[in-house]
Amino acid sequence: MSAVSVSAPKKVVELTVDGKAVRVTDGATILDACKRAGIETPTLCYGDTLTPVNVCRVCVVELEGSRTLVPSCSRKVEDGMVVSTDSERVRTSRRLVMELLDSSVDLSLAPDAQRYLADYDAKPERFGPDAATVAQEVKVDNDLYVRDYSKCILCYRCVEACGVDHQNTFAIHVAGRGFGAHISTELDVPLPDSACVYCGNCIAVCPTGALMFKSEHDMRADGSWDESRQEVVQTVCSFCGVGCNLELHVQDGDIVTVSSPDDHDVTRGNLCVKGRFGFQYVQSRG
Amino acid sequence: MDLRFPLAEPTEAERAAIDAVVGAPGNGNGRVVRGDRHRRHLLLPSLRAAQRRVGWVSEGALGYASRRLDVPPADTYGVASFYALLALDERPAEVLHVCTDLACALAGAEVPDGAHPSPCLGLCERAPASLRTVAGEAPREIQLPETGPPLPQAGEDGLRLLRRIGAGLDPTSLDDYRAHGGYASLTRALELGPEGVRREVSESKLLGRGGAAFPTGTKWEAVARQEASPHYLVCNADESEPGTFKDRVLMESDPFALVEAMTIAAYATGCERGFVYVRAEYPLAHERLEGAFAQARAAGLLGDDVAGAGFAFDIELRIGAGAYVCGEETALFQSIEGYRGEPRNKPPFPVEVGLFGRPTVVNNVETLFNVLDVVAEGGAAYARTGTEGSTGTRLFCLSGHVERPGLYEVPFGTTLRALLDRAGARPAKAVLLGGAAGSFLRPDQLDLELTFEAARAAGATLGSGVVIVYDESADLVAAVLRIAEFFRDESCGQCVPCRVGTVRQEEALHRLASGATLGNELETLQDLAQVMRDASICGLGQTAANAVQSAISNLDVLVPGGAAP
Numbered sequence: 001m002s003a004v005s006v007s008a009p010k011k012v013v014e015l016t017v018d019g020k021a022v023r024v025t026d027g028a029t030i031l032d033a034c035k036r037a038g039i040e041t042p043t044l045c046y047g048d049t050l051t052p053v054n055v056c057r058v059c060v061v062e063l064e065g066s067r068t069l070v071p072s073c074s075r076k077v078e079d080g081m082v083v084s085t086d087s088e089r090v091r092t093s094r095r096l097v098m099e100l101l102d103s104s105v106d107l108s109l110a111p112d113a114q115r116y117l118a119d120y121d122a123k124p125e126r127f128g129p130d131a132a133t134v135a136q137e138v139k140v141d142n143d144l145y146v147r148d149y150s151k152c153i154l155c156y157r158c159v160e161a162c163g164v165d166h167q168n169t170f171a172i173h174v175a176g177r178g179f180g181a182h183i184s185t186e187l188d189v190p191l192p193d194s195a196c197v198y199c200g201n202c203i204a205v206c207p208t209g210a211l212m213f214k215s216e217h218d219m220r221a222d223g224s225w226d227e228s229r230q231e232v233v234q235t236v237c238s239f240c241g242v243g244c245n246l247e248l249h250v251q252d253g254d255i256v257t258v259s260s261p262d263d264h265d266v267t268r269g270n271l272c273v274k275g276r277f278g279f280q281y282v283q284s285r286g
Numbered sequence: 287m288d289l290r291f292p293l294a295e296p297t298e299a300e301r302a303a304i305d306a307v308v309g310a311p312g313n314g315n316g317r318v319v320r321g322d323r324h325r326r327h328l329l330l331p332s333l334r335a336a337q338r339r340v341g342w343v344s345e346g347a348l349g350y351a352s353r354r355l356d357v358p359p360a361d362t363y364g365v366a367s368f369y370a371l372l373a374l375d376e377r378p379a380e381v382l383h384v385c386t387d388l389a390c391a392l393a394g395a396e397v398p399d400g401a402h403p404s405p406c407l408g409l410c411e412r413a414p415a416s417l418r419t420v421a422g423e424a425p426r427e428i429q430l431p432e433t434g435p436p437l438p439q440a441g442e443d444g445l446r447l448l449r450r451i452g453a454g455l456d457p458t459s460l461d462d463y464r465a466h467g468g469y470a471s472l473t474r475a476l477e478l479g480p481e482g483v484r485r486e487v488s489e490s491k492l493l494g495r496g497g498a499a500f501p502t503g504t505k506w507e508a509v510a511r512q513e514a515s516p517h518y519l520v521c522n523a524d525e526s527e528p529g530t531f532k533d534r535v536l537m538e539s540d541p542f543a544l545v546e547a548m549t550i551a552a553y554a555t556g557c558e559r560g561f562v563y564v565r566a567e568y569p570l571a572h573e574r575l576e577g578a579f580a581q582a583r584a585a586g587l588l589g590d591d592v593a594g595a596g597f598a599f600d601i602e603l604r605i606g607a608g609a610y611v612c613g614e615e616t617a618l619f620q621s622i623e624g625y626r627g628e629p630r631n632k633p634p635f636p637v638e639v640g641l642f643g644r645p646t647v648v649n650n651v652e653t654l655f656n657v658l659d660v661v662a663e664g665g666a667a668y669a670r671t672g673t674e675g676s677t678g679t680r681l682f683c684l685s686g687h688v689e690r691p692g693l694y695e696v697p698f699g700t701t702l703r704a705l706l707d708r709a710g711a712r713p714a715k716a717v718l719l720g721g722a723a724g725s726f727l728r729p730d731q732l733d734l735e736l737t738f739e740a741a742r743a744a745g746a747t748l749g750s751g752v753v754i755v756y757d758e759s760a761d762l763v764a765a766v767l768r769i770a771e772f773f774r775d776e777s778c779g780q781c782v783p784c785r786v787g788t789v790r791q792e793e794a795l796h797r798l799a800s801g802a803t804l805g806n807e808l809e810t811l812q813d814l815a816q817v818m819r820d821a822s823i824c825g826l827g828q829t830a831a832n833a834v835q836s837a838i839s840n841l842d843v844l845v846p847g848g849a850a851p
Contacts, residue, residue: 054631055781057821068828069820074631089820093783096817100786128797128804132789154779170289170358174626174779175367177609179789181779184367186293186352186359187345187374195290195358 015081030061030072030083039085042116045155046073047205049268050165053156058097061085069093095120103127105134106151109209141190144198144277146217151210154181158202158211166270171195200276204259204269213257237275244275255279289358293349300347303339307332308354329355329624333366334607341421342373368626371566371608379421387528388754389685390414391768405772406528407567410685411435411692417567427569438692446679447655448695451539457574460581463542471658475550476595483554484510489665491677496522496650497749499738505647508637509555512645519552519560520641520648524606524613526565527721529752532681533651535693537571541578547654549592550661552599555647560601563618566608575603610776614824615648628780629824652681672698676737684709687757703732712757716841720749722769723829725836763799766837770795773830784827787818798844
């Protein structure tokens with residue numbers, strides 16, 4: 001057993017958020033401080049199990065003394081910081097970020113994004129009917145999950161989950177540049193020809209439904225997908241001895257998708273191909 | 287990590303080209319063997335080598351570079367597809383890149399069939415310009431026209447940065463460099479000691495010449511104080527701001543000065559290794575720098591014991607592959623390290639966490655050239671040239687509608703009008719100052735004093751010293767659209783404000799230009815300018831609306847009912 005950590009207790013940092021004094025431990029982010037102060041901050045690329053990449057810029061806040069706004073998800077707190085989260089400047093940037101995203105990406109299956117669009121009174125139609133989008137065909141190249149990059153906001157979460165943050169498989173990366181940047185396997189080869197191991201941990205972190213169980217995709221296509229008829233059943237995976245917690249999403253007595261809780265110590269939201277996709281035997285009625 | 291390398295095999299030529307960069311494979315039969323890891327920084331040089339050999343980056347080359355450097359193929363593909371000059375589809379060994387950017391457009395640039403349009407090639411004084419790349423056993427890159435007009439100020443007194451070039455220095459000879467006073471500054475620096483050099487640089491009040499105007503002395507002090515080691519020195523020579531060619535001229539015509547200045551910077555800040563990151567479009571600069579490094583090494587002026595003074599320093603040339611954003615210092619680090627050139631979030635700043643995560647001094651070429659005189663004369667004496675807030679002289683790149691285009695050196699405080707007169711500018715309808723990230727000025731604004739402080743007060747920037755003159759015949763709408771296109775093309779795509787904002791900006795400008803407007807374009811452009819400036823990760827996005835906004839507010843370009851184009 002490893003030794004008990006006896007490192008010095010962390011320093012407490014005091015900052016002001018929207019006029020309120022907030023105390024958090026050193027190393028925390030402005031986002032952590034906002035949470036502590038009970039202030040809701042919109043986030044899209046931020047994932048609680050992932051390294052912040054601060055690319056969506058919807059979480060920006062105004063920091064006194066800073067020329068630009070700063071991303072709250074990754075900016076570390078410092079003593080004496082004065083932060084505003086609801087100034088006109090902040091609201092304008094958040095609104096524009098949502099307008100830019102909604103005018104270029106299909107956000108229809110991104111509930112958080114839908115909420116922010118309303119919260120910030122975004123008017124994506126202002127860019128006109130000819131605004132460029134990332135609309136494209138859904139990639140269906142295997143039986144387990146589909147990739148609909150017309151819903152991709154390029155949050156990098158799947159890349160991080162496939163890489164060192166979770167899976168260490170490195171099957172996908174961001175390729176291309178600018179508006180043409182996209183998530184890709186090497187040379188855009190289909191998933192079965194790539195290094196993908198079908199853990200589905202990318203699906204678990206995708207905030208917009210761009211990555212989706214094929215089962216869900218097919219049910220949505222034939223109109224049978226209905227979350228109001230679904231319940232979540234907690235269980236433990238039966239395949240090996242690790243003991244991953246499973247959340248079975250069940251509709252009309254059939255398992256339709258599987259997830260694992262982010263806050264579970266064993267999985268941190270992750271599963272392997274068996275836990276994620278190996279549920280058909282449960283409902284084999286042959 | 288157990289990577290999968292499913293790609294095709296390389297040809298023998300590709301294998302040899304990549305092996306020449308990363309070394310022959312060990313006993314692992316081409317698989318990664320111990321010692322091959324952690325050399326990811328050789329990824330871009332490997333891909334470049336393969337392309338220079340066969341003309342493009344094939345599946346086999348991509349896979350072989352990945353395997354040799356232990357980089358996942360998807361990751362390598364992400365890197366290869368980031369750079370505009372790397373081709374992932376087969377193409378002829380010989381390719382012509384034709385500049386269609388600001389100065390070349392004014393000179394009537396046309397792209398022939400089969401050629402590739404290119405952003406600014408940094409040959410604005412000899413516009414229209416192009417770059418021919420020839421792959422093969424003896425790969426070549428040729429800048430066209432091959433030679434430009436001579437230095438307009440050649441033979442003049444009072445030149446500092448251009449002194450040796452103006453006096454006819456032979457850029458291929460260390461002896462000639464010495465004969466022109468070369469290496470006197472290093473001798474003086476060794477007498478002053480590292481702290482003394484830093485003190486002189488601080489007293490000189492030298493500000494960075496790359497565009498951000500940060501105090502060089504402050505930067506050097508900050509790195510020198512860092513306990514983490516090693517420290518790195520990076521010379522940012524990725525000059526890509528449209529209209530800029532000053533660093534190219536310095537590197538091509540006075541390369542030993544850069545070696546000497548970097549040696550002094552390294553001595554003052556405790557760096558044992560330096561990198562010069564030069565854009566791929568400057569082949570003559572690459573050749574001259576490699577030549578200078580080799581001669582300096584042979585003369586004991588680079589290496590384990592520089593000039594017998596007991597400190598080690600050497601310089602490595604790194605070459606880009608077509609990405610404006612890599613001139614942003616943290617994107618430049620990413621590029622050297624073998625990643626996509628995506629800027630990092632700051633803080634932490636490079637002085638603490640820079641190249642390979644270590645404290646790093648990053649200086650522009652022109653900034654480093656100034657260090658030679660600062661050390662030789664002393665900081666206080668140096669600061670007597672120029673103004674209180676902007677000391678020394680400044681290089682300006684004159685192009686467009688001028689009789690004598692080229693590189694000019696003037697003391698800070700000279701007016702823009704005086705500079706234009708020297709270059710024989712035709713009566714201007716507008717002047718673009720500072721480049722695509724700069725701003726358009728009106729004819730009645732030309733009495734602007736060229737200093738950092740006066741430019742700032744006028745809501746402009748000197749940027750990288752670009753001055754492009756537009757006379758009455760010029761099409762300013764076309765210029766504004768080209769700038770918008772440039773930023774859309776060069777956005778790395780990482781953050782939403784810049785990735786989508788630059789597209790929306792270009793779309794709105796095209797609607798205004800065509801007359802098919804929605805009626806809200808000016809308000810939309812202003813909102814886009816604000817979100818890009820306020821919420822983009824790096825300087826590219828933060829300045830992507832500068833010139834566009836200045837054209838609208840200063841010149842009424844594209845304003846419905848405003849001035850005719």
